[in-house]
Amino acid sequence: MAETRRRKAGAINRSILGxxxxxxxxxSANAIVQELAALGERICPSQAFRALARLCDDRLIHRVELVNGYVAGQPGQTINLVCDGCGKVARVAAPDLFRDLATLARHAGLIPGRLVVESTGLCGQCGIADRQ
Ligand SMILES: [Zn+2]
Incomplete structure (x- = not known):
């Protein structure tokens, strides 16, 4: 029984990663449930939430706070740049910025925990389309 549950959890993880x-x-978790259902794979929201938590713990995906969604890729000292046009997320490594933010937080009396830097805007393609 536990083995079956583990195998099913692994299959759900692979489906979500794919x-x-x-x-x-x-x-979002709800969008994932709907997208998988459209592909003929039915999972319930609680299964999606558990799988997303596992995948975050395993550092295979990370959450984009501005849009309440998850993307593939390791979390880290990166800035998430979210396009308001197409919704795609570009990631830019910024270790110096995160080090400076941590220093500023400590100077302000806060022991830094999770630092998140995100921005919205228009990607190159959507920016060009917006000007035409
Ligand atoms: Zn775009």
Missing amino acids: LLGRTGLPL
Whole structure:
């Protein structure tokens, strides 16, 4: 029974990773449930939430706070740049910025925990389309 549950959890993890990898878009748990259902794979929201928590713990995906969604890829000292046009997320490594933010937080009396830096805007393609 536990083995079956573990195997099913592994299959759900793989489905979610595949979906996030294919779309390149940040997807919420509910959007993931709907997208997988459209592909003929039915999972309930609680299964999606558990799988997303596992995948975050394993550092295979991370959450994009601005849009309440998840994308494939390791969390880290990166800035998430979210396009308001197409919804895609670009990631930019910024270890110096995160080090400076941690220093500023400590100077302000806060022991830094999780630092998140995100921005919205228009990607190159959507920016060009917006000007035409
Ligand atoms: Zn765009």
